[in-house]
Amino acid sequence: MEGLTSAQVAAAPRNLAPRRTSRSLWAIVRANVFTLFNLVIAVLWALIMIFGEWQNGLFGLVIVFNALIGIVQELRAKTTLDKLAVVNEAPVRVRRDGADQEIPPREVVLGDLILLGPGDRLLVDGEVVASESLEIDESLLTGEADPVHKQPGDKVLSGSFVVAGSGAFTATAVGADAYAARLTEEASKFGLARSELRDGITRFIRYITLLVIPVGALLTWSQIRTQNDFGTAITGAVAGIVTMIPEGLVLMTSIAFAVGVVRLGRRKVLVQELPAIEGLARVDVLCLDKTGTLTAGGMDLDEVIPLRDGEPVGDALAALAGSDSRPNPTAQAIKARHPHPPDDWTATDTVPFSSARKWSGAAFGDHGTWVLGAPDVLLPPEADGYARSAALATTGARVLALCRADGFDDPRPDPVALVTLKQRLRPDAKETLAYFARQNVTVKVISGDNPTAVSAIALSLGIPGGDRAIDARTLPEDPAELGEILDGHTVFGRVTPAQKRAFVGALQARGHTVAMTGDGVNDVLALKDADLGIAMGAGSPATKAVAQVVLLDNRFATMPTVVAEGRRVLANIERVSNLFLTKTFYAIVLSLLVGVLGLTFPFEPRHSTLVNALTIGIPAFFLALAPTDERSRPGFVPRVLRFAVPAGVICAAAVFLSFWAARTGSSTLVQDRTTAVITLFLTTWWVLVLVARPLLWWKTVLVATMLGLFTLTFALPLTRWFFALEPGDPGNDLVALGVSVAAAALISLAVKVTGTLRT
Incomplete structure (x- = not known):
């Protein structure tokens, strides 16, 4: 797939859908004069x-x-808004003249070959031409929460976003002709x-x-x-x-x-909807996703603890990290320690990581099928390493289990090693959380990580109730019961993307004005439903697209100024x-x-x-x-x-x-x-x-x-x-x-x- 040639690009219609951050000059004059x-x-x-x-x-x-x-x-x-909007725009990866390049969204043209990875937002409509376990979330358009597996020949719509896997599609509708542009101006079905x-x-x-x-x-x-x-x-x-x-x-x-x-623009804060400024003042509950908000971006591989002798743990980790064409922070941390996978470990089948599964895997022919993910999700309590992983989580480390598996439909993993990753706390997080406590804004930490690890992070930051973390897998689905538990607790682990959305709805039903911060695709649905969605500037394009406020400097310490x-x-x-x-x-x-x-x-x-x-x-x-x-x-x-x-x-x-x-x-x-x-x-x-x-x-x-x-x-x-x-x-x-x-x-x-x- 070579993509368009330069001559074809010059002749093709461009993706000139209007930005939603500001009105046109004529609209401003009309609103103030007539x-x-x-x-x-x-x-x-x-x-x-x-x-x-x-x-x-x-x-x-x-x-x-x-x-x-x-x-x-x-x-x-x-x-101010237009300048910040340009800074906030995530570049689009396209292939032209046989070479991959990144371009501004407005330079995408009809027929472009667009490359996709986890967190990417689809700005135009198209048809899939390549798929490596590509999963796309279309919930902002259809209301259906489950990701859709896409194969070559399938249609994709603007306003959706990639939650797992990678692939490519050819743009078939751009600008005002794209599906999302016909619904609103850009990213999804949300109003002011x-x-x-x-x-x-x-x-x-x-x-x-x-x-x-x-x-x-x-x-x-x-x-x-x-x-x-x-x-x-x-x-x-x-x-x-x-x-x-x-x-x-x-x-x-x-x-x-x-x-x-x-004023907020001078602080590198992009307000994508003007009334969101009012929402900043009314917030009384702030839901935080731990990773990327309380912790800084990126992680470091700390320890690899073998659970049995003679297993090619290093080779398996290197191969798993190398099999992902768009590695997440976990894979990047492993790659930094194991940069070169063995030549004979070629992936024949892969399952990308997703927040709903909480594991990823790959099959390597004669070397077997390997999976890497949360120990409390992959392993039964009596399995080797389960108790030790729980003990390691109390230190606040992220703990993963490396396992052999029989397959992906029913992995029945056999634990081989535990992997711990160190997360970097934001130096300004403690002071910022103390500000919200003084302002009577209740903080809820909701994370997909192990509850014990989340609790350790919360305690180190002085968050009230951090010692009583709840495993979200034990929570009721009834909104009234859920709301009551949410009002009485602060820290939650193993929260799925759908649950994050349910948390926001349950808190709103109890009369709270809810702000949600996040940076990953697992936060998109909750950000969209919150009274005020706040995205980190280093977050995924999909997250920044649905948020009303984007912290372009990626600093949690900016939040007090915003409020x-x-x-x-x-x-x-x-x-x-x-x-x-x-x-x-x-x-x-x-x-x-x-x-x-x-x-x-x-x-x-x-x-x-x-x-x-x-x-x-x-x-x-x-x-x-x-x-x-x-x-x-x-x-x-x-x-x-x-x-x-x-x-x-x-x-x-x-x-x-x-x-x-x-x-x-x-x-x-x-x-x-x-x-x-x-x-x-x-x-x-x-x-x-x-x-x-x-x-x-x-x-x-x-x-x-x-x-x-x-x-x-x-x-x-x-x-x-x-x-x-x-x-x-x-x-x-x-x-x-x-x-x-x-x-x-x-x-x-x-x-x-x-x-x-x-x-």
Whole structure:
């Protein structure tokens, strides 16, 4: 099999399926410009330009600023993601012009001869042309958990992956024509990570839209009916409607996510789905696969312990390791000690290693059939070496049994030697596990290794419950019973890939948010089903394909940073949501009061622009990006409503009361509106103070600066003229101050009673 020639490659269609890590430039522009709120604001701005004073059209700049900031931030995130995605892409082994070479996935062409080994992900559809015990897992496509043995002539589909053996296939469908590309964009049938935050904000916007339409109509009708001047009526109606719209909420959420992606990208963390950042904050159970996560990649052959004399142990080990064209870490460790198999040991039949079997083997003609695998899987308890292997496992070593066998269907192995391999603990593992313990994140170690060996590793790392390892072969299949055992234990050995998936489901059924880390093909199914799948950068291509987060530097110590970033994003978005929705609710309540009672609206659009910029827009930008150690809590939507509704109602009542009191005097409408603006600023500024708690030095400077800017606006004649402010009535100003102080006290009491006061 020579593969394609260079000329054939140049003429063939390429595998140009889109990456799923980021949106296109046009999609980013469309998402930030063509929104419902931008359309509403644009129409209202046009009305002001036609019927009102141009100064009141300042709010129209919100569209420009929102769109530009959103586009720039998301483009930064897109650039970071696309660069990391290229780093993360596993090269594809192809044969061209008779030579094997590795190429980027997007350079695969129709008709390419693609070579396969354990852990390889199939990026395109094709037909098998060579098979050496090739086993492919198609569960991500079909739901069937059992690997499928593939022979020459069989079809293979993109989205599947190799679990054992090796082989080659010819690409018959690439790019958008491939099966997986028709299901999603690339690797498998999985959707976006679930996001309570995204769902909650979508719900807020839907409800607010339903409220804005009737309340806005009532306010518009009321202002037109009660005002002699049509321009004044339109100005008042626009002021109320614009204030109801939380135009910056989606923007701040997007910025927080995008900046989180960029920050994690600097740490060599690839976030393949943006909502996964939120999942980082909610995780309360972290399932770890020992090998590759707690232990570093690779192993060293330690001891070979003969169990009977006169057996060609060294030759058999060398031949077994040499018979595997794509050796796993175990075979690589043996090869390092026994690099040259004897010339007359030629494999006539092989069974590759798989996590489900936990052994591999080969037949060598007159030299017999040999198998190498887990002693507690291959051997009965009374067999030679069984007890000794168990004792060796207590040291944390990986122990294998080398056996002669009668065949592969019913091996009935005869033990010849024990082989021990030393695993290298990650130097940062203990400190990282201690971090999760402090954060009340429960760690579950689930491994395919001997439970005793896993227990020894867990104990050396100080994992609670490490001395009570459970053999997964004894576990019940009932999810409820399994979940109860999982909640009470920490370390599990001899876990099959299907059981890892069952573990994740059982923990989720008990209300846990589960993250799963791994690097091998045996982790793929569990990674896919977990609330958050985290793959190591050195892991198999299939593992990295289904994970939402990839640690490209392959460092377990990066995990605390990843979790902390998720918590920062979530806590800060909740803060800014409190600000924006307080504004929305006070505008709705105020519009209802004005509309029902038939009064002039208390302020103009320029007033709301000024107050919103100083108490929401500018502070929200800093709060959305601030560092924080807050833990994530479920119940985002009800908690924000418990804060925003009472705060918004009290703000609206305070503004209405001060404006009504001012209107009963002899002051002008401009002076009365100035009174309302002072009340509105002071009450919403106090909301900002409560949201910003705890008041670190920089937050104190931030809220003090906003107060100073508002005071400066009154001090300068130009800004007083531009914003139509006339604080000429001392009585009205004192009323505004008194009402604001009372409202601030009520807001503090309300958020304390509802349990939303930050400490």
